[in-house]
Amino acid sequence: MTSTRRDTYTPETLLSVAVQVFNERGYDGTSMEHLSKAAGISKSSIYHHVTGKEELLRRAVSRALDGLFAVLDEGPATRGRAVERVEYVTRRTVEVLVDELPYVTLLLRVRGNTRTERWALERRREFDHRVADLMKAAAADGDLRSDMDIKIATRLLFGMVNSLVEWYRPQPGGGDGADRRQVADTVVRLAFDGLRTGH
Amino acid sequence: MTSTRRDTYTPETLLSVAVQVFNERGYDGTSMEHLSKAAGISKSSIYHHVTGKEELLRRAVSRALDGLFAVLDEGPATRGRAVERVEYVTRRTVEVLVDELPYVTLLLRVRGNTRTERWALERRREFDHRVADLMKAAAADGDLRSDMDIKIATRLLFGMVNSLVEWYRPQPGGGDGADRRQVADTVVRLAFDGLRTGH
Structure with missing residues (x-):
């Protein structure tokens, strides 16, 4: 192996x-x-x-969580209109998923049977809440469509981004990052502007 | 239990x-x-x-697959512009997920260790191919944005829809279907027109 x-x-x-x-x-x-x-x-x-496998789990999910939380502290995530901030966080979250694929995959599969798993779930929920708050702020600014339920839309956005761990595999020799940029662009365009042309 | x-x-x-x-x-x-x-x-x-647990698995995933494939044969899925057909299929797929939640959840978790599981994966791929073909046709009609990779967009669309099995729980007393309609509307609006206002 x-x-x-x-x-x-x-x-x-x-x-x-x-x-x-x-x-x-x-x-x-x-x-x-x-x-x-x-x-x-x-x-x-x-x-x-x-000390054992639980320490390996803790280190692994910490690596994923540190990557995700760091995004929230980056400049474009902390200033400007909420809709631009949530768009930036979406793009960077996709990039962290791609860069740390096995670590984020593990994080997203954690079930909560041990203390470390429950801690990881708690941190993950905290991250989700931070993004949900940004989405609410963007809706309050009138920058998100008002004909959809924002809680459901937030879940769908996460669902779409997180699905990457199930199907995304880096292109062999894709070391120039074109691949990573393309997937991040596609997520952001689909989520914010939709699939359909002509609006 | x-x-x-x-x-x-x-x-x-x-x-x-x-x-x-x-x-x-x-x-x-x-x-x-x-x-x-x-x-x-x-x-x-x-x-x-x-005859055993494998027969129960086969019956369960058949119920999910029959529901999903039936959608592809419904009138609005078979005529008209491809973009409208794929939008219809997206909406109805969400409704089947909601109506048959435990069965579709099981289908989406199948891993492929037994003959029945491999058969289910094969049928699932067939369904995905049918929708991917509709997406390609819609792109060829110029009805989907040309600045995104259609294969990636198709995966993201499935990822978003399939994420429902991870987080969607029917509202208690939501028997009037308002709940189901709201989630289907939100998926279709987000996927086809995007989160952002003002386009």
Whole structure:
């Protein structure tokens, strides 16, 4: 599953292998034995880096959450009309999803059986609330159509963005970011201006 | 989990309980023992109705697939401009999702480990292809914006619609269908005309 040699193992490479295994088997279905086999190192070597699989989960979802929350503090997300801010946050959220795909995939699949999972769900809800507040502000400014329910529209916007983890796969050799830009553009155009021409 | 008495059991009520258990535990994680406990009837009584859990899965996903494919044969889905047809199919797909929520939820979670699951995935892809073809036709008619990638836009449209199974819960007492109509309207407006006012 990996060709990384044990003498080059770092907490970072271990995390990357763990996230892949969690996404394939589900977090509940992953044992330290599975992680040890996938990483090609002994369980005791893993315990040298982390206290157990829950710590790996916490690090992995933290990476996704840190990326998402950082977007909310970027300049264009904090000033100007709410509709422009929510558009910016949508675009950047797509970019974070693309850049941190396995980590955000794991975050979105978290179910809430352990303390770490419940913490991750809570943080995710906090992020969703921040964006929902921006959507409400944009509606109050009269910049969002008034013939739709804003709560439902917010859920649909998240649903559309989050669906990326189910179907988006980076183009091989797409290292110039054209791919990432195209998907972010398409999400923003569809969400804010719709599919149809002629309006 | 259910108060249905065993003497009133029908294949229909058994199916409804099975779908609930499959959605809660995952199909792989569900045993005949789990189904027997949830239904409050013995395993041999279940075997009186079906050959096993795979038959229950097949019946459940068939119900979802039949509902979805029926939409494609309805009048407004088969004549007129492609953009109107795809809009109609989007609206009706949302309605089928709402009406058959547990069945479509199960369909969308199918992974492909058994023959029945692979068959369901194949049928789902066939449905997606039919809608993707309509989207291409609408783009060729010049009725969809040309500044977005149609393949990506089609995926996003499905992603948005399918996200309903993750967050949509019918309003208690929403039996007048206002709820269902509102969610279908919001999906269609967002997807085709976008969130933003003023165009």
